[in-house]
Amino acid sequence: AVVSTQSTGDCEVSGLAMSRHLPGLLLTCSADKSVKAWSLTESSASCVTAREFADSVSLHTISLCPDYPSMLAIGGLQCGLQLWDLATNREFREAFNIPAQGS
Numbered sequence: 001a002v003v004s005t006q007s008t009g010d011c012e013v014s015g016l017a018m019s020r021h022l023p024g025l026l027l028t029c030s031a032d033k034s035v036k037a038w039s040l041t042e043s044s045a046s047c048v049t050a051r052e053f054a055d056s057v058s059l060h061t062i063s064l065c066p067d068y069p070s071m072l073a074i075g076g077l078q079c080g081l082q083l084w085d086l087a088t089n090r091e092f093r094e095a096f097n098i099p100a101q102g103s
Contacts (some may be wrong), residue, residue: 021069024097029059033072035074037086039095049086055079056066070098 011031019025026038036050056079065071070087086092
């Protein structure tokens with residue numbers, strides 16, 4: 001049974017990643033150059049933050065670092081490997097109860 005259907009943008013989702021360390025964290029990347037972090041519950045999904053990677057023609061793959069749970073590796077056409085530490089984003093930290101660095 002479908003629990004929730006969300007619009008992810010104008011283009012298809014080309015990559016998905018689920019966090020083993022942060023329950024409810026789903027990451028998507030798409031051909032529209034965007035990466036989105038979603039908070040999932042049993043009955044809903046909401047986008048907590050998004051970022052466009054303008055250097056890319058399109059994004060194809062996304063993965064979380066197993067040793068640093070908020071670090072993403074994103075790959076796409078003509079952008080090589082890009083890294084994004086989600087912990088630098090206030091909305092992400094608030095959604096997943098992560099203290100700010102230096103706190």
